[in-house]
Amino acid sequence: MASVWNPQFHSISSQPSICGWKHGISSNILELRRELGLSYSRYNWVQQRTARSFLFRALSKSANSDEDKVVKTETEINGWKTSIGKLQETIKSLPPVVFVMKKDVGINFAIGLCVATTILVVAVRVYVARKVSNSRPGSVADLVRRGQLRSDRRGISRPLKYEDPFNNPLVKVGKSNSTVEMCGKVYRLAPVTLTKEQQAIHQKRRSRAYQWKRPTMFLKEGDSIPSDVDPDTVRWIPANHPFATTASEIDEGLAQNNVYQKHGVPFRIQAEHEALQRKLEALQSEQKLNKLVIDPTNAKDFERPFKHLKSHEQAGQGPSNHIGSDSSPEEMQKP
Amino acid sequence: MVSLLLLPKTPNPLSSIYTPNPFKSLNPKTLKPSKPNFKPKPHNPTTIRSVLQWNRKPQLAGDTPRVVVITSGKGGVGKTTTTANVGLSLARLGFSVVAIDADVGLRNLDLLLGLENRVNYTVVEVLNGDCRLDQALVRDKRWSNFELLCISKPRSKLPIGFGGKALIWLVDALKAREEGSPDFILIDCPAGIDAGFITAITPANEAVLVTTPDITSLRDADRVTGLLECDGIKDIKMIVNRVRTDMIKGEDMMSVLDIQEMLGLALLGVIPEDSEVIRSTNRGYPLVLNKPPTLAGLAFEQAAWRLVEQDSMQAVVVEEEPKKRGFFSFFGG
Numbered sequence: 001m002a003s004v005w006n007p008q009f010h011s012i013s014s015q016p017s018i019c020g021w022k023h024g025i026s027s028n029i030l031e032l033r034r035e036l037g038l039s040y041s042r043y044n045w046v047q048q049r050t051a052r053s054f055l056f057r058a059l060s061k062s063a064n065s066d067e068d069k070v071v072k073t074e075t076e077i078n079g080w081k082t083s084i085g086k087l088q089e090t091i092k093s094l095p096p097v098v099f100v101m102k103k104d105v106g107i108n109f110a111i112g113l114c115v116a117t118t119i120l121v122v123a124v125r126v127y128v129a130r131k132v133s134n135s136r137p138g139s140v141a142d143l144v145r146r147g148q149l150r151s152d153r154r155g156i157s158r159p160l161k162y163e164d165p166f167n168n169p170l171v172k173v174g175k176s177n178s179t180v181e182m183c184g185k186v187y188r189l190a191p192v193t194l195t196k197e198q199q200a201i202h203q204k205r206r207s208r209a210y211q212w213k214r215p216t217m218f219l220k221e222g223d224s225i226p227s228d229v230d231p232d233t234v235r236w237i238p239a240n241h242p243f244a245t246t247a248s249e250i251d252e253g254l255a256q257n258n259v260y261q262k263h264g265v266p267f268r269i270q271a272e273h274e275a276l277q278r279k280l281e282a283l284q285s286e287q288k289l290n291k292l293v294i295d296p297t298n299a300k301d302f303e304r305p306f307k308h309l310k311s312h313e314q315a316g317q318g319p320s321n322h323i324g325s326d327s328s329p330e331e332m333q334k335p
Numbered sequence: 336m337v338s339l340l341l342l343p344k345t346p347n348p349l350s351s352i353y354t355p356n357p358f359k360s361l362n363p364k365t366l367k368p369s370k371p372n373f374k375p376k377p378h379n380p381t382t383i384r385s386v387l388q389w390n391r392k393p394q395l396a397g398d399t400p401r402v403v404v405i406t407s408g409k410g411g412v413g414k415t416t417t418t419a420n421v422g423l424s425l426a427r428l429g430f431s432v433v434a435i436d437a438d439v440g441l442r443n444l445d446l447l448l449g450l451e452n453r454v455n456y457t458v459v460e461v462l463n464g465d466c467r468l469d470q471a472l473v474r475d476k477r478w479s480n481f482e483l484l485c486i487s488k489p490r491s492k493l494p495i496g497f498g499g500k501a502l503i504w505l506v507d508a509l510k511a512r513e514e515g516s517p518d519f520i521l522i523d524c525p526a527g528i529d530a531g532f533i534t535a536i537t538p539a540n541e542a543v544l545v546t547t548p549d550i551t552s553l554r555d556a557d558r559v560t561g562l563l564e565c566d567g568i569k570d571i572k573m574i575v576n577r578v579r580t581d582m583i584k585g586e587d588m589m590s591v592l593d594i595q596e597m598l599g600l601a602l603l604g605v606i607p608e609d610s611e612v613i614r615s616t617n618r619g620y621p622l623v624l625n626k627p628p629t630l631a632g633l634a635f636e637q638a639a640w641r642l643v644e645q646d647s648m649q650a651v652v653v654e655e656e657p658k659k660r661g662f663f664s665f666f667g668g
Binding site: 179180182183185186187188189190191192193194198199201202203206207209210211212213214215235252254255256258259260261262263264266267268269270271 | 461462463464465466467468469470500501504505507508511512513530533557558560561562564565566580592595596598599600601602630648649650651652653654655
């Protein structure tokens with residue numbers, strides 16, 4: 001509407017209430033300022049009212065005589081120019097953010113309220129989800145979080161209390177046609193078609209195709225098969241097999257006893273321990289012999305006679321000195 | 336969360352997960368699914384079963400200890416990963432588990448469980464008399480009812496033909512131990528059909544066959560199944576590992592139903608491909624213990640559940656086109 005009277009109004013605003021009105025531009029602006037804070041609808045009504053009255057008066061004035069018209073138009077034009085100038089100054093002085101909506105203020109408020117509510121709901125959901133995902137306070141998970149415990153070996157998971165193990169919020173069952181939504185994909189359920197008869201047919205097929213008997217005898221290459229053994233149960237072991245050994249390194253009966261043992265020291269440990277004990281005892285007994293002390297009263301029996309002095313006495317004394325002479329070198333050699 | 340319910344029309348409605356209207360039997364007062372009535376099992380006529388079980392411990396079926404060998408034939412399909420994750424899932428459900436790494440010479444189960452620094456004695460030392468059996472068992476500190484037993488350290492030898500008997504003695508000794516017989520003895524079988532395989536399957540009563548959706552693995556799995564059946568193990572169930580639902584949708588990979596049609600085995604579980612397996616191996620922390628659980632972890636838990644109740648899958652998941660998300664979907668709808 002403002003564009004009918006003055007093209008300059010396009011650049012300012014499309015709101016006709018800000019149009020120049022020689023009687024009360026300031027009053028309109030005051031009114032505008034008040035009503036911006038109150039309601040946009042009232043402002044628009046005022047805006048329409050002023051625009052309509054403006055048009056009415058403009059139309060009514062055009063019905064006057066030409067002379068009056070010329071004088072009046074000139075004065076009017078001058079008046080309008082001053083009012084327009086004042087208006088422009090007023091608009092420049094206004095704060096930059098003057099948002100006046102075209103439509104009804106009530107709808108805009110409702111839309112804004114919905115947007116705000118949505119954002120609030122989403123924020124609350126995120127907060128609740130985060131809270132649920134965190135473990136309860138004071139649990140072992142807090143120790144893991146603080147780095148006191150290793151998380152890779154520590155089971156944070158709680159034991160199942162027979163709840164639905166498939167209670168996964170990511171799995172959503174569709175309302176129609178048995179669809180299941182999991183992890184962003186949609187799946188349909190297809191029934192299994194295998195029947196008991198088909199299973200029996202497959203079993204018969206396999207029994208014909210695969211004839212196998214469990215091997216009970218393992219022989220090396222070159223060994224002969226005993227006469228009472230079914231050749232199908234003989235397993236031939238190649239000579240270069242890395243883990244093959246037919247020699248019985250482990251006594252079967254002993255191995256079985258070892259497996260069934262529930263208490264006490266394991267057999268080999270016990271055997272080694274006993275062997276060690278025996279060895280220790282043997283060593284100790286040998287050391288006892290080494291530490292025997294010589295009786296000084298019997299020392300003479302062990303003395304070695306001098307050769308150049310006692311050679312004749314040895315010949316006269318006979319076998320008694322022979323024993324002494326034999327033992328004396330040994331006594332001399334011992335430390 | 337609403338879980339899927341069983342169809343009442345199936346004759347053995349143990350673990351069907353297909354229903355046309357999962358909300359049909361909702362209790363209007365509590366909005367929780369009401370449990371439908373099915374044909375009861377002979378040993379417990381009041382048992383009510385559903386696929387995605389809730390609020391109850393799985394009921395142990397069969398005689399204890401349940402000696403299960405986890406084998407595949409082909410190497411690298413996920414036997415050790417399956418043993419570790421299913422074993423820990425069983426322990427979490429409250430069952431006592433002993434996992435035996437029966438690979439003589441190439442030991443890996445301790446690495447996956449993060450127990451490699453605690454293995455001091457193995458079965459070879461027990462047989463030689465260097466230690467008792469209880470000293471060779473390594474108890475997991477995360478779940479005290481889970482124990483690990485390794486057959487041998489690397490670079491040690493065990494006489495061929497002797498290992499099978501040794502495992503039988505082991506199982507008997509575990510049954511007779513003072514703290515009671517374990518509920519489950521899981522035997523991680525080595526690859527191949529050689530002496531190690533023969534040793535591992537000796538004491539087993541049932542088998543879990545791990546396979547992947549490729550033809551090489553399937554051929555080996557079929558051979559191994561034949562050998563197991565020849566040796567007298569009839570209860571054989573299958574776990575299909577490393578499944579890529581996107582490739583199945585694009586028909587670049589065999590579907591689980593195709594695999595079942597080829598092998599003719601009941602399904603214990605379908606494990607999707609998950610990069611978290613590598614990370615969990617690096618950490619020594621099996622992925623079933625992750626919070627929140629991954630898809631593969633959930634699948635292992637489901638498989639453990641079915642193993643306890645001697646159950647099998649009645650339906651599989653097939654990937655479909657994702658639904659178009661509305662403007663307000665990010666609000667949690």
